[in-house]
Amino acid sequence: MTDSSTNMRLKLPITCFILEIILIILFGVLVVYDDDTDAKAFNKNMKMNNSTAGGHNGHGSGTSDDTDYNNDFYYRYPSFQDVHVMIFIGFGFLMTFLQRYGFSSVGFNFLIAALSLQWATLMQGFFHGLHEDGKIHIGVESMINADFCTGSVLISFGAVLGKTSPLQLLIMAVFEVTLFAVNEFILLSMLGTRDAGGSMTIHTFGAYFGLMVTRILYRPKLEQSKHKNSSVYHSDLFAMIGTIYLWMFWPSFNSAVTAHGDPQHRTAMNTYYSLAACTLSTYAMSALTAHDGKLDMVHIQNAALAGGVAAGTAGEMMLTPFGSMIVGFLAGIISVLGYKYLSPILEEKLKIQDTCGVHNLHGMPGILGAIVGAVTTAVVPKEVYGNGLIKVFPDVASGDRETTYQAGVQAISLVITLAIAIFGGLIVGFILKLQVLGAPRDNACFEDSVYWEVPGEEHFEEELTAVRTEETDKMNS
Amino acid sequence: MTDSSTNMRLKLPITCFILEIILIILFGVLVVYDDDTDAKAFNKNMKMNNSTAGGHNGHGSGTSDDTDYNNDFYYRYPSFQDVHVMIFIGFGFLMTFLQRYGFSSVGFNFLIAALSLQWATLMQGFFHGLHEDGKIHIGVESMINADFCTGSVLISFGAVLGKTSPLQLLIMAVFEVTLFAVNEFILLSMLGTRDAGGSMTIHTFGAYFGLMVTRILYRPKLEQSKHKNSSVYHSDLFAMIGTIYLWMFWPSFNSAVTAHGDPQHRTAMNTYYSLAACTLSTYAMSALTAHDGKLDMVHIQNAALAGGVAAGTAGEMMLTPFGSMIVGFLAGIISVLGYKYLSPILEEKLKIQDTCGVHNLHGMPGILGAIVGAVTTAVVPKEVYGNGLIKVFPDVASGDRETTYQAGVQAISLVITLAIAIFGGLIVGFILKLQVLGAPRDNACFEDSVYWEVPGEEHFEEELTAVRTEETDKMNS
């Protein structure tokens, strides 16, 4: 299965080296430690005598300054690592459901995520992180935000899965990260939109961007690879590793960058109940709609997660567990219906070949989440928040705007996000059509061996060949 | 493999929808945020001027109130997520060892856990969480307790694995969660029993409840599915993912709801050493008892975890690492001997078909843990705890009872737990015999395709068929 246009010997190394060298130079010029990671800044008030150094038991030491516990690291690092697992294990393994695309699913996920988080640090820092000194100051919160932006790229990857070269994916990542940062800047910094878990900025954006890219890259003859565009028993189990990790850590995802204290706590809990309710409606709808009343792994692997997406905006608000469960319940229903009825229509009528069904997992639930966020903003009186209002709606707490105005801002933000995602995806889709980027042929999609050295399949194929050969020999003799 | 009685098209959706709608209504009526998750309550003492809002770098913001670090979220959320991984990945994948039951193991685990944690929130809240306002106040600690209760249901699932429909499992979960909450209320709230890691409330209860259910559901003709009641090479590797996660995070499990500070720290450490010692005795006993001196994966996958179960009650006490290692060492020995010698007897003589051997992993080690807890309570003088006594034995610290009395309470609690579990399991077993619940036939146990749409096995079967067909054709020609 060799093909000169898909050969990556020079294209991929050159692209990776150039991108990484540009990143390193820009980091050297623009990026510095923030106050919680910088030795001088963090310890500027430290009294020398209340701190002892030198470890009593090995590698390090445990100097305990009075303010150490207030380092943002201790508020956010556990959440960061959960998000990190979602990005690399969650997204990576969720996409291994294809029978012969496991290396690419995990491996390209790994590659484009490693690029995206670096580029996102710069783009997000450039748009909303520049300090008065003209530098980008980074710490654990910017690491989480970089991972968030990366998640958006990986959602788009899900739409084009199996049909793109690693080179196309790297190029897509560079553009998508940039547009993500623009959209995020407009929403969070200019408009004061609240979207802690990214129903709009991450999920809606990533989904519709990816759907537009895959629309432009439409392959009329994709059925030539149809037999590989499906799962096998073990690949579905690998995919469940991804699903379960995404499901478990979604409370951390939605709460990772909310304000300290009650918002982090509340967001995690709201998401937990939203997901639990979503799981029950997903199983119900899967049995109801699938063949013979049997459960369909595609639904379980994906729709059960829609409750996390849909709680992404309102999760930090006083949504209550009750409200969260209603949201999750609806998200699961919508998502399964999407897989069952809408996806075939999108493919046949709109020519959108959405490999992972990101429209059902991230697109519609993302929009639902945005709407729930706007409604919750409008409906819950600000008195319910008490002094905590400043942590959730700072612009309302400061008296700059009313909750109804804020709700309007939330709604407009969804429209803006959709517009930038769709328009951006269209443009980037055309860029990715460049022949030189090495997309696989129509009959070689969903196949690892185009870009990977693939080992044999446990001697079975060899043995089968041996059996066949023996037979033939015997027949001929 | 279709069978009208096992068809879930209507039964499963109706059950899921009814249960979820009841849950949502009850949450709406009964459940509110606790003081650490509620915006108004948590920030009631916040001074407006020492807190700034609005994120400097993206999605959220890092307002730093003086009391934010004392939010229970920061003490318990990392432990919660470890417990969460044990429930969904640990239990789920541990049970994928069966060759054709991976979808059901992970998938039904997922479904009944999602139901149980919601129902447990209500039942546990109803029994010991009702505030003076008649509401259930929830936060991260109640989330952990809900996951704990769920763990108990999943232990029982291990006993009936492969022989029940998802509908039976949902019904079992509803009843078991309820009885779990009753037993927990009697022990922890009425008697003042200490059982932070749940040797009694979770493991002993879940194991004997499940054993009784499987006893009532006894299938004399189960050998018709015997060839599927075993592992294959890859399924054993998937199961090891479950094992290792359970093993690694058990220190978090046992310490997740202990008092802040030293008890959490000490419990995690005791469990760590108990598990390490248990692993060595498990490998030793496996090689000693298994065929040809070879190691048996069943032992490694299960018995190596017994040290965590057995440290569930005494882990928070001043058990010392030395004591913990003795406990773990014994637990590993008992557990392997159970798999080798006791399980066949239970099946043949007592007609208890215990698919995962939960009696060996949770039953006997749970009882051992309860006994170790009672003995440790009696033997360690209260002076050893100093001021910390109040965190471990509040009733002793307050002068209400002596350590010997507390030890007696611990012992009685084991008896009560066994009684409720056995009696409850019997009743629920009979309920689950209802034909309408759609149990698989005797020759279709341990088989995913009864309830799942199952993809092919990587073309091998097809190719084998092709080979056979070709042969036949050639033979005939």
Add this chain to the structure above:
Amino acid sequence: MTDSSTNMRLKLPITCFILEIILIILFGVLVVYDDDTDAKAFNKNMKMNNSTAGGHNGHGSGTSDDTDYNNDFYYRYPSFQDVHVMIFIGFGFLMTFLQRYGFSSVGFNFLIAALSLQWATLMQGFFHGLHEDGKIHIGVESMINADFCTGSVLISFGAVLGKTSPLQLLIMAVFEVTLFAVNEFILLSMLGTRDAGGSMTIHTFGAYFGLMVTRILYRPKLEQSKHKNSSVYHSDLFAMIGTIYLWMFWPSFNSAVTAHGDPQHRTAMNTYYSLAACTLSTYAMSALTAHDGKLDMVHIQNAALAGGVAAGTAGEMMLTPFGSMIVGFLAGIISVLGYKYLSPILEEKLKIQDTCGVHNLHGMPGILGAIVGAVTTAVVPKEVYGNGLIKVFPDVASGDRETTYQAGVQAISLVITLAIAIFGGLIVGFILKLQVLGAPRDNACFEDSVYWEVPGEEHFEEELTAVRTEETDKMNS
């Protein structure tokens, strides 16, 4: 595949029992809780009236002492669990890439890690943890250090993977842990070397120790097992689970025992960027050097991690993200070149059969990390650290030495580490040659069935046999 010399029925149980009993006795005599895990010591200043006990919601309780949040548990336990996952899932699954050695990779990893962490607690405690009372005081930091030491043993395991019995591995672990503690004591306690993430103490030591052991155990006829010394499609996916977990949690590894506050935060962030840059250079080099421009899973699984190893010493210093990315970028290039060009030379010329290529992942990147550490120490002016200098270079902050002197110490430490590792590995290699330890025969390496009961392969082999038999029968008739 039975062989009396490899039969472990008595050898393995006797060894495990003796080792564990010795450990238990030594723990009983030598080990006590440290001040943060001991009930009396931690609460010695607790006022009885500001603490209430008894849980409001179930199993435990949340007494909130004013100083609870300063318990080292809350600073380090999340990092500990990440390290724990790297040790048991990361190392364990990384080595499952071999087609028929998955049980042994995960299972022996599990066994020797469980032994090593107990023995390491004693050895590290003996060398640098003895208190004035003659006891070893333990807590979460010593648990992390024990896991670190275990990591070193697992690196050596990677070099001899597939060619040793579990008995040989246990013996190797006992000696290696001891020598690790000696080297660590010389570096960290005597010389005041800084090596928080263990580029020298863990990676360089483990790699060169293992390389020397495998050199002494050289098998001229290893090609008899050659067909099993390779991966299959699914085993490569299992290995990616290990890779990704190591990659994600490496920031926690390097920062786990640094001083509280900014050093932990900074180290995690430096490692994050080092790894991201390393991933891009790894993919680039893999496509550049591999057959047909296709990516090689061996490179992705291993070389992408070299950035974590190389940031192990300088990670806590003011290396900057810019510096970290350069280090990671170089580490990835070196590591892939090692796999491609150096490993074959080591095997052919130096007779070093390095199954996992630990020289490329831990050896060379470890040396690079040590050099980067020395250079960073020398180059960054101490003024850059401000008051924080005491947390990173306590001996420089106290005025005992200059940064250039410290840099010299760092460089000498590398030489000492290499000397102890190489000399120690040679000696231990000879000990492991003892016939009685039951090494597999040359034609039975990389094969689980020597030491494990292995189930069939999903009926395919049986079916193949059936097909063959049928044929033969038909042919003969």
